[in-house]
Amino acid sequence: MTLKRYDDILFDADDTLFDYKKAEAAALKKTLAYFGHEYTHDIQTEYRSINQNLWNELESQKITVAELQFERFKLLFAKIGIRENADEFNSHYLNELADGAQLITGARQLCDDLSQSCRLTIVTNGISRTQRRRFEKSVIHKDFAALFISGDIGFQKPQTELFDYVFNALNISDKNRVLMVGDNLSTDILGGINAGIETCWFNCNEVVNQTKIKANFEIRSLDELRKIVFPDQIR
Incomplete structure (x- = not known):
């Protein structure tokens, strides 16, 4: 025995x-394409950094989940210079991410x-x-x-x-x-x-x-x- x-x-x-990194990259690429924007590795790197920093704040109980979901794309859009509704973008992104198994x-x-x-x-x-x-x-x-x-x-x-x-x-x-x-x-x-x-x-x-x-x-x-x-x- x-x-x-x-x-x-x-x-x-x-x-x-x-493999979250693969799922994340695929979801971001599909969501950007849905809203008519090009995906680049620089955008992925920027998003990953922003998202991780916000998750760290969430784990320290400094922000809520709702704030994290909105702020990560608001900050990303400001950084890369595009205009989109952060809530709508996040909703579509989460749907794409949910397929990442x-x-x-x-x-x-x-x-x-x-x-x-x-x-x-x-x-x-x-x-x-x-x-x-x-x-x-x-x-x-x-x-x-x-x-x-x-x-x-x-x-x-x-x-x-x-x-x-x-x-x-x-x-x-x-x-x-x-x-x-x-x-x-x-x-x-x-x-x-x-x-x-x-x-x-x-x-x-x-x-x-x-x-x-x-x-x-x-x-x-x-x-x-x-x-x-x-x-x-x-x-």
Whole structure:
């Protein structure tokens, strides 16, 4: 019998299982085309920077989700010099983004394998209608017992209230048997640490950790997670 270290594995969604950068680029390109504008990599880079800064503010509870959705395109339009209604643009963009179910390399096989022995759950910060549709369109949705989206719950990673909600919903009593896996130190890993569970940092870009946030494990590819979950398979 193969011994497992965890009963429950909580996964972040974007840039952990789902290739958000590909989905984002495709959605922005299609939305710009719909409104009659040309897509360039410079626009993509500018948007990504603006969007990330606003998400950081959201995670620090400085702005709301509604403000984020409006401001990111208002700021982008001002930067690249086009005139469009930010709300209308955002609405179309979210519809396009919801079709983006591209996966990170190795995610499909990993989820299929782990789901045979562990209960898998996604815990994601994001906009409900977009994240839910992306999840439902993906080939890995069958491997997961539940999907928890911050937009539905009213709390977001790294807030302990979100994790408490998840633990209660899943009837988790032994936190020693739970692992949080994610790519973001300040949300996924810090959130897991604050919630009292072990964490695994998916660091596929080999970023140097210059923070005080330390995960229990660090992996560069999703395949490495198997050795953590099933330590007796290590040779």
